Amino acid sequence: MPPGMATFIECRALREHEVEAWLDLCAEAFKAKGTPRAYFQAHWERDPCRQLDGVFVAVANDVSPRLVASVRVFHREIFLDLRPTKVGGIGEVCTLEEYRGQGLATRLLELATEYMAQMQMQLASLHANPQLAMLYERAGFVGVQRQYCIWRRDASELIEVADFMVGVPQPGEQFIVETLLPGEGAEARIPVPAVAQMHAAWAQRFNGCVVRSAEYWQSWARRELVGPERALTLVWHETPTGRALLAYMGTRARVAEGTPLLSVTEWAWQEGSAFGETECFVSALGDILKIRNERGVKVKWPAQIMHAMEESDPESIFEEGSYEICGEMDGFMYKSIGAHQIEPSSLHGNDSGASKHLFWGTDGF
Numbered sequence: 001m002p003p004g005m006a007t008f009i010e011c012r013a014l015r016e017h018e019v020e021a022w023l024d025l026c027a028e029a030f031k032a033k034g035t036p037r038a039y040f041q042a043h044w045e046r047d048p049c050r051q052l053d054g055v056f057v058a059v060a061n062d063v064s065p066r067l068v069a070s071v072r073v074f075h076r077e078i079f080l081d082l083r084p085t086k087v088g089g090i091g092e093v094c095t096l097e098e099y100r101g102q103g104l105a106t107r108l109l110e111l112a113t114e115y116m117a118q119m120q121m122q123l124a125s126l127h128a129n130p131q132l133a134m135l136y137e138r139a140g141f142v143g144v145q146r147q148y149c150i151w152r153r154d155a156s157e158l159i160e161v162a163d164f165m166v167g168v169p170q171p172g173e174q175f176i177v178e179t180l181l182p183g184e185g186a187e188a189r190i191p192v193p194a195v196a197q198m199h200a201a202w203a204q205r206f207n208g209c210v211v212r213s214a215e216y217w218q219s220w221a222r223r224e225l226v227g228p229e230r231a232l233t234l235v236w237h238e239t240p241t242g243r244a245l246l247a248y249m250g251t252r253a254r255v256a257e258g259t260p261l262l263s264v265t266e267w268a269w270q271e272g273s274a275f276g277e278t279e280c281f282v283s284a285l286g287d288i289l290k291i292r293n294e295r296g297v298k299v300k301w302p303a304q305i306m307h308a309m310e311e312s313d314p315e316s317i318f319e320e321g322s323y324e325i326c327g328e329m330d331g332f333m334y335k336s337i338g339a340h341q342i343e344p345s346s347l348h349g350n351d352s353g354a355s356k357h358l359f360w361g362t363d364g365f
Contacts, residue, residue, distance in 0.1 A: 022057060070094050121338075128141075142335065147328075148325070151299040162289075179291055187226055232251075235248065237273065245270065247281065249264060250361070259296065304358045
């Protein structure tokens with residue numbers, strides 16, 4: 001029925017028999033952006049915490065019921081001041097074009113907020129399209145800056161540094177850098193227990209990293225680490241008695257504003273290991289850059305990694321002027337839920353200068 005005619009629209013939770021229609025709705029609404037239906041289906045099926053009553057839809061009841069708008073709440077926990085904190089991730093926010101401008105997304109966000117309060121979630125989190133930021137600001141969300149380190153020189157210089165720095169082990173030992181690309185059975189080759197343990201130890205120092213259960217690692221994280229456009233690089237120390245994981249790095253390669261971009265989407269290093277954090281980081285980054293072999297590629301990584309390397313390896317190998325640290329308001333927004341009064345700005349921590357706010361792309365919703 002065309003907009004403007006008498007159509008009763010009901011806003012409520014999704015029902016089990018409507019899941020396929022809901023996925024069709026998401027695919028139709030995001031068609032112009034190029035996001036395929038398989039993306040939404042994977043995020044539904046792989047999420048061990050999915051809840052039907054956490055998906056809110058607007059249903060137009062004219063000739064026959066039709067789903068026309070959606071808001072989904074992802075059940076998550078993040079590290080906040082070293083403690084797991086319940087968070088509702090907002091995703092799959094969409095409205096069919098002919099039903100836009102009627103306040104449906106606003107009403108569904110209200111239902112989602114009520115639901116998150118009932119679930120005793122303390123924060124709502126989302127990554128918004130900058131064009132829609134005002135919608136979320138009216139709903140009480142606050143943008144939080146993320147800090148990045150941008151490599152200012154040609155990427156080939158990072159490869160040269162990596163070749164120079166590659167670990168020199170003792171006789172009978174090896175320093176091994178191994179990159180897993182999408183396909184080729186990459187998921188099955190990820191040493192999940194070692195990677196998961198390293199992630200928990202490294203990520204809990206920051207505010208915003210998702211707390212990952214063993215089930216979440218198996219069904220979501222390991223698949224996202226080697227999903228489309230992504231790669232996982234493992235750094236190993238091999239001795240006659242066995243092999244130990246020193247560090248791992250997740251990356252995403254894409255084109256942004258016409259320029260090839262390689263972003264570090266995840267990182268962790270085993271503190272106290274035989275090789276330093278900077279050595280492992282540069283070796284991993286150099287390996288994936290060699291494999292991608294793209295001219296003019298821009299390289300960026302979260303500034304928190306650089307700050308961590310400066311703490312663990314005070315004598316930086318990066319020359320002054322080779323990189324810059326900048327803050328970006330890239331659509332990350334938070335809202336305090338219910339009686340919980342957590343100021344979104346507190347995610348930066350109390351330290352002057354270096355922000356503690358960090359969210360890995362692997363966990364994006």
